[in-house]
Amino acid sequence: MSGTVHIVGGGLAGLSAALELAEAGRRVTIYEGGPALGGRARSYEDKQLGCRLDNGNHLLLSANETVFAYLDRIGARHTLVGPGAPIFPFHDLAAGLDWTVRLSPGRIPWWVFSNRRGVPGMRLKELGGLLKLMRARGDQTVSECLDPGALADRLMIPLAVSALNTRPEIASAALMGAVMRESMAKGGSACVPWFPAIGLSESLVDPATVRLQQLGVTIRTGARVAGLGLVHGRVGTMLLPEGRVELAPGDQMILAVPAHSARDVAAGVLPDMTAPTEYESILNLHYRADVLDRLTGDLARAGFAGVVGGMAEWVFVKPGILSVTVSAANHLADHSAAALAATIWREVRAVVSPALQPGTTLPDALPPHRVVREKRATFAATPAQDRLRPQCRTSVPNLVLAGDWTATGLPATIEGAMRSGLVAARALGPGSRPPLT
Structure with missing residues (x-):
């Protein structure tokens, strides 16, 4: 395909999509409203x-x-x-207690049987809560699945809060279950x-910027896209600081900005777009x-x-x-x-x-x-908000969505953001790798 792919948003979803497309030989321009790329994963x-x-x-x-x-x-x-090993040190402020969870390398969780490797005070029957999380329905919360006890208080709730950024009593058990299936369920070798x-910039952003520039990607910072317009049923215009810019007939677009910004930018072309609101x-x-x-x-x-x-x-x-x-x-x-x-x-x-x-x-x-x-x-990674997350493809044929707030099947993580960028890039058609499954 000969048109330019316009990527609105220079966070990790946008960078992931740009890298995928540029390596496939596509012309790419990134528009970032802020002074630097990276979104929520950058340094200053x-x-x-x-x-x-x-x-x-x-x-x-x-x-x-x-x-x-x-x-x-x-x-x-x-x-x-x-550390090079699946170890997680903890400190309980109330008990004045230090311990380290040392996960077993393989899928069999031998660590739960060891006083030196497990969670102090945990009981084996609490492991049932982990199975409940991995089998959770879409309307269940983390607290509903976990059994009360040391395993929940001293390991699973801290992990859930950090992974979902949502309190366990309202957080989606299905999303936490997805995290666990991709990590703990695979054994300690997956949890290093x-x-x-x-x-963050030195690892995730600066080297990507260099690579994208080598591939000929145009990067515009301080270029906030304020709105989009339709021309013959396709995204045909975008409003930039210098004014309204027309897209060429073969151009495509990936909207990779946060959910609240995406609703504002796409209001003129996707008036019925759903997205998280909390x-x-x-x-x-x-x-x-x-x-x-x-x-x-x-x-x-x-x-x-x-x-x-x-x-x-x-x-x-x-x-x-x-x-x-x-x-x-x-x-x-x-x-x-x-x-x-x-x-x-x-x-x-x-x-x-x-x-x-x-x-x-x-x-x-x-x-x-x-x-x-x-x-x-x-x-907010609640069951209700999770249901509002949109798919990558939209009703506008040359417009797709990316971001950790889209329907990645994961909570708002770096892995989810980058995965969404790949999905968006591959949804645009020939010239990239097969879609992710």
Whole structure:
């Protein structure tokens, strides 16, 4: 096909689609409204802290086949680091207890029978809740499937909240079941954690930008598409900052912006488009603290720890920074940044100090920090919102949708976003690989 594919949105869904199309020989132009590519998975310089930060913490698993294939295509797999084994350190604030879940490499979960590898206080009968999740109906919630106990409180609920960014009492069990079928159900070899050694941009965005430019892709930042228009039943115009631009007759388009933006942009061509309407926020706190050379034990090996019983959910140890993620954070919207920073710093001290070399600890005083709120980080992964997610193809023949909010079968994850980009690219017709199944 000879026309240009116009990709609206330079997040990971758009980059994934652009790479697929450009490698197949298609002409591609990316339009990104912001100053940089990457969407919710990028890095930036923080002048206040004097260091580079990610706009969110993302943990990848070895099961994320689409992500790792993308990294291989842009030559960036080597930019990730991790423990090299399926280990997940945790700290229970109320009990003052540290432990590490060490998953068995194969499909048989031998780890549940070991006091040194499993969840403290869990009972074997609680495993039934995992089967319920993987067999859940579309209207069930995570809490309805999990059996009460230590396995739920100290492992499955923290994992569900981080994967779905939604509280377990309203979160879709079917979506969590999909995550589990692609990870835990395949054994520990599918659950090895990885994250960028430097930053999200350095791993996922900058190498992709270089590769796309080598392939001749035109990248326009600061080019927000405000609306689309129909010409003879096809997308024929788009409204850019410089004015209305006409598409050529053979041009196609992938709309790969967040759900709320997609509804606005496509209002003139897809008035009946369905999309999620409810969102959950994510709270990230970054504290200036250099502890990497003083860490010991599993926290040093993994580079992160889960937190049970507090505001904090995950603590990541990075060069010069202790970074905290709080998912499903709508309930914290009325809390001041100062109060959140102080409370969560106390929790960070409780998690990190026991792992420091003898005779060292984190200071009581609050260090320089940054509080970042993503108010509409993801769609709320409830059964009702999941039903609103649209398919890739639309009623307009030269327009397809991409994004982690489309019907990927997964919650709003990097894997889902990239998978949606591939599906959109392959839906445009000849010149790309077969559709994903």
